[in-house]
Amino acid sequence: MNKIKEFVIDYELIKKFDINALQKSLILPIYEDDVYSYCAVCKKSDITFAKKCFFNLTSFINIKEEEVLFYLSDFDTRYELYLLYKKSLENLKENSQNHIDKFFKLLLEFSIEKRASDIHIETNEKHLFIRFRIDGKLKHIISFELVFYKVISSIIKLKAKLDITQYRKALDGRINEKLNENSYDFRVSILPTISGESIVLRILDNKSIKKDLKYLEFSKSIYNSLSNISNLTQGLVLVCGPTGSGKTTTLYSILKSFDLDNKKIITVEDPVEYKLDGITQINVNDKLDVSFSSVLKNILRQDPDIIFIGEIRDKLSLQIAIQASLTGHLVLSTIHSNSALNSISRLLDLNSQSYLLSSTLKSIFYQRLVLKVCPDCGFKGCKNCNYTKYQGRTAICEHIKIDEKMSSLIAKNSSNCEYKTYLDSKDYEDIYFDAKNKVKKGLTTLDEVYKVLGFEDEI
Template structure:
């Protein structure tokens, strides 16, 4: 439905208000016929008298049609600018510049985290990732892709002639007096090129841990652990589980003039005042390993390691924790208990793990029911019925018993049995609780929790 080229000029040619009032979307026309999208709620009683052409109808769902009619003025503007940009006779750089500014502005209004620009048949599709889900917002003539690619590469200081190799860059654009930062990734495809623009929204790092939406028991356990002056705190979950947002919120909580905080990131997503952030740059020899080898000489109080990815980074984290530093890190694992197995799989010393590991927070993100339409579908939620996300989590506090079991290399099932005796609340339990509060649905919980 969204990968069909809609001629938005038709909303001007005819009467825009007519289409909005009657819930009809014009697609395209020729001298003889006019094509429309319609839905069950479309008012078609007099439509044959309103257009002096052969009319063709394609039925779609009501919410799909209302989504096509949403933000109509912006979509009409983008379509007009796209036509001007590909006009070989009258086009100029201003048209594509205005198109990009309008596109960026639209992505921020719709709370997109990423814009995907890619070829599909003879079209260029624009997909926005909102609340973790990709959705096609519109499609334009394929000729626009090369023009956009060249312009975005130019403002991101990349080689505009390079289409055979991937490139990464950054750029900034001012949107209504606020400057937004963007990360650009280009990738050659079999047909042409895929462009992905990541919107680096500072609101993500300005969240306090109170704003993460953690359940009260999880929040209180985490808050208590942040008072520690040494030890290892791990945040775990798959890609897209919100680990970075949680870790940045923790850094904001810990940040003070009395503490030296150093981060090792690949790349640095967001800059935080008064924190020493180090970006991995293998091109100049500043590898993950080189940074970690030398980090303790900087006399830090708190070390943040973007991701524990191998035995080397784990050993550094454990050694630093043992020698009087508070170490925060993320690690890929299914849940809190399996994180212990993951550490063992990396051949870490059981004594070091048992001595330093203080807390494991495993988390996922679930979509919330839209608060504006109460899950019916509206412009705010892009007619998806969901708006924003909540964190569901489990927090494993490493007490003396668990520490002893780790030291003795006990079977992981023994730790699981022990957790049952202390009424440990799992991510699934937390998800069910949020369902009972009518924050999300059980379907959403099952999508992200697979045990």
């Protein structure tokens, strides 16, 4: 457990010292009162330096070296957040939103700067915690007194046009903010907890997706297979994997490769994650009776060439996907599974008729995201990678092309053993093969691959 999250770090205290000296000595001041000073240190810290700088420094909070450096990094932003937090509490009686407005905007800007995908605002009996999800992992950013919780909860509800007096039921909303000349959407989810509320803001970049397939760092064979999807005119193509494995990004990059001027492309998503000119995008909204099922039932009347279904989630969505494929449409979608081969079983579990599936399914891609070795510090740890030694993520992938033999096996509802025997005869390159090649190139590490996939001999 991260011990430091249970303390409100006094960044005004830190400002009294030279940041470079604190970083070199690996000393993190936390706070001081009239009697004692409190600091966090690690095994390599210069304790002698700390005792010269602080009065009555009798005990220390022991944390990791990278945590000391992380909480001393981005000091100007952290200091400004701390000041605005203090001013927001001081001005509560004046009912002024000025300071909390500035705090919230700075927090959003900080999350964008740190490449976060989500902002988590949580509470316990004593504190409010703010964490960012960066490269798929949650990272504690800063803590405040619990009294600040209602202040920040209220500003978020106001901006999302939600009831600020409601603390006992789940709320969903959306916020749009212009930050550093760019427009961003934030999807807001609020859930009541035993200690207050859990607030999560998903960051949705309001700009069109810029990543073409060639920039997604797929291996040459996977890239070629993905590129060839644009040559298909009908059938079902699936990208599978768990939540947060980059499936939607891959599919949108495929969509960008089509001739958008001469194709009618419709997407059905919950919610729309990327905006792309030239295609018709439908945001599912049950409150407005624009449900997943109602949209799918009517989608073929729109005369589409290509349909992107955000997720094959049930029997109905699979039926619509197969029906559209059989009637001359190309359908792209995602499904949750733990391998490309396993997705066939998942589809059959949804009561798909095997002979229909065999005639429509064209390609299955299974992908995961692994952390990339930080290019700025050579695996030593630096500010750009938040002292984690990793920065950004890259996809590892496997691909099953449904050829005549695979189609025949699906039609016969064959066993996994029969599929594997055939794939082995073709020297099938699974996701471990792709991952190990990226390790050889120095893009990631074996430790990271095994954290994401598990050990090969255990699967």
